[in-house]
Amino acid sequence: MAQVDAALAEWVLDVARRNGATAAEVLCVSAESLAAGVRLGEVEKLKSSRERRLGIRVFVGQSSANASTAELERDGLEEFVAHTVGLARLTAADPSAGLPDAALHPKSFPELELADNDQGIVDADTALAIARRAERAALSADARIKNSEGAEFDSGRYYIMFANSQGFSGNYESTSFHLGVAPIAQGDNGAMQQGFWYTANRHFAKLEEAEAVGAMAAKRALRRLGSRKIKTTRVPIVFDPDMAASLLRALAGAASGPSLYKGASFLVGKLGERIASPLVTIHDDGIMVGALGSKPFDGEGLATNRKSLVEQGVLKTYLLDSYSARKLKLRPTGNAARSVGDSPSVSPTNLYLEPGRHSPQEIIGTVKQGLYVTELIGFGVNGVTGDYSRGAGGLWIENGELTYPVQEVTIAGNLKEMFQSIEMIGNDLHWRSAVVSPTLKIAEMMIAGA
Amino acid sequence: MANDLVRPEQFFLNRFGMNESGLERILGNALERKADYADLFFEYRSAEGLALEESMVNHTSKSVSHGVGVRVCAEDRTGYAYSDEVTFDRMRIAAEAARAIADSRAAPHPAVQVGGPVSRHQLYELESTPLEVPIEERAKLLREIDELARASDPRVRNVMASFAAERKIVMIVNSDGQVAADIQPLCRLNVTVIAEDDKGRQVGSYGGGGRVEWKYFVDQDRWKHYTREAVRQAIVNLDAVDAPAGEMVVVLGNGWPGILLHEAIGHGLEGDFNRKGVSAFSGRIGKSVASPLCTVIDDGTIPNRRGSLNVDDEGTPTSRTVLIEKGILRGYLQDRLNARLMKTAPTGNGRRESFAHAPMPRMTNTFMLAGESTPEEIIGSVKNGLYAVSFGGGQVDITNGKFVFSASEAYLIEDGKVTRPVKGATLIGNGPDVLTRVSMVGNDLALDSGIGTCGKDGQSVPVGVGLPTIRIDGITVGGTRA
Numbered sequence: 022m023a024q025v026d027a028a029l030a031e032w033v034l035d036v037a038r039r040n041g042a043t044a045a046e047v048l049c050v051s052a053e054s055l056a057a058g059v060r061l062g063e064v065e066k067l068k069s070s071r072e073r074r075l076g077i078r079v080f081v082g083q084s085s086a087n088a089s090t091a092e093l094e095r096d097g098l099e100e101f102v103a104h105t106v107g108l109a110r111l112t113a114a115d116p117s118a119g120l121p122d123a124a125l126h127p128k129s130f131p132e133l134e135l136a137d138n139d140q141g142i143v144d145a146d147t148a149l150a151i152a153r154r155a156e157r158a159a160l161s162a163d164a165r166i167k168n169s170e171g172a173e174f175d176s177g178r179y180y181i182m183f184a185n186s187q188g189f190s191g192n193y194e195s196t197s198f199h200l201g202v203a204p205i206a207q208g209d210n211g212a213m214q215q216g217f218w219y220t221a222n223r224h225f226a227k228l229e230e231a232e233a234v235g236a237m238a239a240k241r242a243l244r245r246l247g248s249r250k251i252k253t254t255r256v257p258i259v260f261d262p263d264m265a266a267s268l269l270r271a272l273a274g275a276a277s278g279p280s281l282y283k284g285a286s287f288l289v290g291k292l293g294e295r296i297a298s299p300l301v302t303i304h305d306d307g308i309m310v311g312a313l314g315s316k317p318f319d320g321e322g323l324a325t326n327r328k329s330l331v332e333q334g335v336l337k338t339y340l341l342d343s344y345s346a347r348k349l350k351l352r353p354t355g356n357a358a359r360s361v362g363d364s365p366s367v368s369p370t371n372l373y374l375e376p377g378r379h380s381p382q383e384i385i386g387t388v389k390q391g392l393y394v395t396e397l398i399g400f401g402v403n404g405v406t407g408d409y410s411r412g413a414g415g416l417w418i419e420n421g422e423l424t425y426p427v428q429e430v431t432i433a434g435n436l437k438e439m440f441q442s443i444e445m446i447g448n449d450l451h452w453r454s455a456v457v458s459p460t461l462k463i464a465e466m467m468i469a470g471a
Numbered sequence: 472m473a474n475d476l477v478r479p480e481q482f483f484l485n486r487f488g489m490n491e492s493g494l495e496r497i498l499g500n501a502l503e504r505k506a507d508y509a510d511l512f513f514e515y516r517s518a519e520g521l522a523l524e525e526s527m528v529n530h531t532s533k534s535v536s537h538g539v540g541v542r543v544c545a546e547d548r549t550g551y552a553y554s555d556e557v558t559f560d561r562m563r564i565a566a567e568a569a570r571a572i573a574d575s576r577a578a579p580h581p582a583v584q585v586g587g588p589v590s591r592h593q594l595y596e597l598e599s600t601p602l603e604v605p606i607e608e609r610a611k612l613l614r615e616i617d618e619l620a621r622a623s624d625p626r627v628r629n630v631m632a633s634f635a636a637e638r639k640i641v642m643i644v645n646s647d648g649q650v651a652a653d654i655q656p657l658c659r660l661n662v663t664v665i666a667e668d669d670k671g672r673q674v675g676s677y678g679g680g681g682r683v684e685w686k687y688f689v690d691q692d693r694w695k696h697y698t699r700e701a702v703r704q705a706i707v708n709l710d711a712v713d714a715p716a717g718e719m720v721v722v723l724g725n726g727w728p729g730i731l732l733h734e735a736i737g738h739g740l741e742g743d744f745n746r747k748g749v750s751a752f753s754g755r756i757g758k759s760v761a762s763p764l765c766t767v768i769d770d771g772t773i774p775n776r777r778g779s780l781n782v783d784d785e786g787t788p789t790s791r792t793v794l795i796e797k798g799i800l801r802g803y804l805q806d807r808l809n810a811r812l813m814k815t816a817p818t819g820n821g822r823r824e825s826f827a828h829a830p831m832p833r834m835t836n837t838f839m840l841a842g843e844s845t846p847e848e849i850i851g852s853v854k855n856g857l858y859a860v861s862f863g864g865g866q867v868d869i870t871n872g873k874f875v876f877s878a879s880e881a882y883l884i885e886d887g888k889v890t891r892p893v894k895g896a897t898l899i900g901n902g903p904d905v906l907t908r909v910s911m912v913g914n915d916l917a918l919d920s921g922i923g924t925c926g927k928d929g930q931s932v933p934v935g936v937g938l939p940t941i942r943i944d945g946i947t948v949g950g951t952r953a
Contacts, residue, residue: 060547060747068551069568070827074536087532091555101535108531111606115529145571170749170870205749205870213749215870248871253717253953283524284629284665284672362534399875400864401897401949405665405674410714410897410949412866412875429873431897431949433716469716469899469949 027192029075029093030184036099037079038186040106044080044120046185046321049073050361053178057148059156060171067145076361079106083114089362120321121343121353123187127324130317131308135195140225141178143198148174151200151231158235159204159216165246166239170215172202176225183359189322197313198225202235206242216242221454223311241395244416248428251417251470257391258432258466259384259418262449264394265458269303269372271402271409271436273456276330276338277356277367278345280404287407287437288336296336297440300377303331305340307355307370314371314455320359325370328354334441340367374458377446381460384445386421392468393418394432407436413468430470439463480588480652483513483642487537487557491585497559498583498646500566501543505576508807509569510645512540512784513557514826518637519602523613525629526621531606538826541565544808545573547746551829586648591781591788594774595682600656601636604685609634612660612688616698620664623702626709628672629665632698634658643786651786656682657777657933659922662697666705675705675880679920681777697920704861704880707892714881714896714950720853721898721943722884724860725846726917729936732767732837733925734865734874735902736760740794740802741820741832741927742809744869751872751903752800760800761906764842767795769804771819771835777921778836778935782819785830789819794837795906804832824930834925838937842912846940849911851887857948858882858889859898872902897949905946913940 030047037045051073058066076089079102086108090101143151156172175198182192201219208214218238220229260268272288280286288296297303307325309315319325321343329337339349342357342365358368385393394415401410410433416423447460483489494511501509515537522530539562540553550572552565601609613632620630636658643651661678677700679693688694723731736752744750752760761767771789773779780789785807793801805813806821809832822833850858858881865876877897882889918937925934 066549089534112531113527398866401877412899433951467951
């Protein structure tokens with residue numbers, strides 16, 4: 022694929038220097054992808070793309086500016102870099118600004134197998150065939166599956182190069198493959214429910230079978246038919262793995278440096294304190310081989326690593342880039358994320374909650390009356406206070422058994438208390454995305470319904 | 472350059488060496504197989520952002536992006552390919568990729584003849600965009616916001632302010648020979664305040680903008696209003712008590728709470744979902760879906776609004792579409808593909824995030840017309856309920872109709888009076904049902920201040936909403952207090 026070479030990056034850094042920049046970084050991303058969709062067995066869409074973007078951050082002393090462009094001709098770039106240096110001169114000097122400590126750049130990179138060397142972009146015919154198989158499996162699963170929003174197979178190949186003016190230079194390639202399917206079930210009363218399921222991996226051969234993905238999507242649609250709204254009540258809540266993962270993402274957001282130094286997090290001042298039940302251990306691992314959240318270096322060229330965010334309920338580290346680390350007088354943690362043309366932000370890499378001993382059935386079996394949550398909608402999580410209130414759906418638990426489906430209710434609480442009151446942790450950790458959790462049981466939350 | 476901007480259709484011809492015969496050839500390529508329609512979408516976007524935190528304007532950024540997307544439609548199939556290199560070579564490769572969607576044809580498509588530009592509205596003919604205002608002046612305003620916020624209340628701990636401005640030049644050339652082009656300025660000023668007292672820490676935010684000039688923020692001291700509102704909301708929330716849980720009467724304030732319409736109604740009326748029969752509103756045109764007090768409009772033609780466009784991203788002039796008239800479902804929002812398949816006219820709602828995306832039916836500015844009650848009468852009519860005046864985001868499940876939107880400023884109503892502030896809570900309801908419970912509509916329609924962004928299928932576009940004060944006789948409030 023078309024690659025932006027290291028020589029161009031060196032040249033850009035040199036232009037920045039010649040224009041008066043005291044330090045600079047350059048990030049180039051090239052991407053190619055193909056998405057193929059079918060609906061009700063027929064081809065519905067094909068989308069192919071190629072993109073290259075170049076982003077720079079330049080410093081003039083403690084002042085900095087970011088810029089990105091798709092114009093990679095040297096003539097245009099020269100002016101673009103000069104303009105960005107000019108922009109930096111107009112920006113306030115920030116005592117915490119700057120490149121990371123040069124001594125922290127890694128000398129070598131781990132081999133993470135982020136690119137599938139056997140399979141590049143999947144051609145349209147193959148991609149359509151896979152999507153068709155998944156959708157057919159969903160449509161043939163049950164007579165009540167009557168419609169579909171289709172199935173889509175995406176594949177992409179990415180090349181990332183990052184270099185800075187203190188001698189760091191690194192690059193890597195990655196691939197991704199994704200299959201999603203969304204059948205629609207219709208009940209006797211005409212009410213419809215969609216089910217969605219997917220498989221995603223950096224390696225084509227490791228995707229789940231298309232038929233299995235389709236069958237699971239159908240099952241998820243069917244089990245929502247006949248959903249009821251229940252009475253307002255306070256009961257135990259069991260989060261299925263995907264929904265539990267959303268709690269981890271909220272925690273990671275509150276543990277990230279920029280939220281903390283702004284005072285916009287319920288975890289301000291909680292380092293070393295017990296923030297969760299002693300059952301809870303959460304790892305952030307950026308160097309898992311082949312994983313969706315892995316990378317050989319972070320968005321500032323620092324080494325990614327494996328660490329515990331929470332150990333037996335105690336908050337062991339924050340997630341930091343070098344700017345927020347300086348603000349908080351801590352060391353960066355290799356969690357800088359970067360998109361072309363932006364300052365570093367912070368994100369977890371592969372974040373997971375260590376699985377426990379109980380099967381999901383055992384956990385559900387301990388609940389006399391409660392809700393097994395399989396869907397959440399909306400944005401009702403306040404990272405500043407931890408207040409939590411989201412639309413929810415799932416299955417009602419009665420005497421330890423899953424019974425009828427529930428919809429149009431909310432579950433509410435506060436993340437601080439929710440993490441403290443995790444009572445049971447499942448043994449069902451599956452790497453479906455970069456942030457994963459096993460099934461979790463929370464002692465009690467408020468359900469608002471009828 | 473100046474002349475290009477007066478006639479945006481000239482911009483791509485001059486800037487990237489495009490010419491009519493070349494465009495006709497690419498469209499011919501796109502139509503080589505048995506396609507009904509093809510179009511080319513050119514985009515050139517420049518954007519700048521400034522941000523202040525801890526009293527320093529320490530973030531500045533600039534981006535330039537451009538590209539071209541080639542779309543081929545055959546029956547209900549869409550092929551799309553794009554490139555960020557605007558050259559005939561790349562466009563030909565994209566056209567070949569996009570046309571793979573169509574079957575091979577026996578007889579060739581008649582040659583495309585590119586005609587003159589189609590007419591467009593003139594909703595944002597600005598003398599200058601904020602991009603032309605010196606950075607120093609923009610930075611100074613952010614510092615003044617910081618000072619004002621900190622001076623407003625000693626409990627203000629941190630202030631974050633940002634100003635983002637962009638200018639997009641777009642051109643659409645389609646296989647009917649139509650050419651549409653537009654220059655689309657857009658900007659937004661945002662203020663977020665963290666306040667703290669011995670009880671805890673709270674956040675408040677406010678902002679606004681649109682397709683406006685820089686002076687919009689200075690006129691009528693709008694920036695001061697944004698700042699004071701952000702401070703006020705953070706301070707109010709310091710005293711907030713737990714929100715109630717369960718179904719109750721809810722009064723929504725005017726303006727931004729119109730996000731209710733966007734989630735509960737608007738998405739469900741987008742043409743693609745209805746053509747496929749996957750919306751909870753499918754097949755309900757002519758049926759009652761709201762109380763007779765409710766008339767809901769989507770209007771892309773309001774001057775200078777964030778959600779307005781002179782032409783949509785398929786080159787169709789935007790319009791005013793009645794979605795619900797006195798409670799009866801009247802219309803869907805259409806792009807060209809879905810309008811053709813549903814045998815109706817496009818409504819100017821075909822929108823896309825950028826050249827990297829195919830268009831789909833999207834909202835513009837969605838609002839409810841004013842009624843006759845005063846806001847005081849509406850609040851006074853409620854014995855026990857919730858008064859919600861500001862919201863964060865919302866979401867909807869199109870197929871089952873369930874939607875949520877999350878209050879960020881709300882109060883209890885007790886015996887017809889607004890009393891204590893309550894913590895944020897998510898409200899959840901059923902789209903086809905919620906407006907049937909509207910029992911009073913205020914005479915105080917307001918549009919939001921210009922902050923909305925809507926996400927659908929991975930694409931974000933700017934939108935507007937509006938609402939008069941309304942009373943809903945029962946909706947579930949997701950608090951923690953039984």
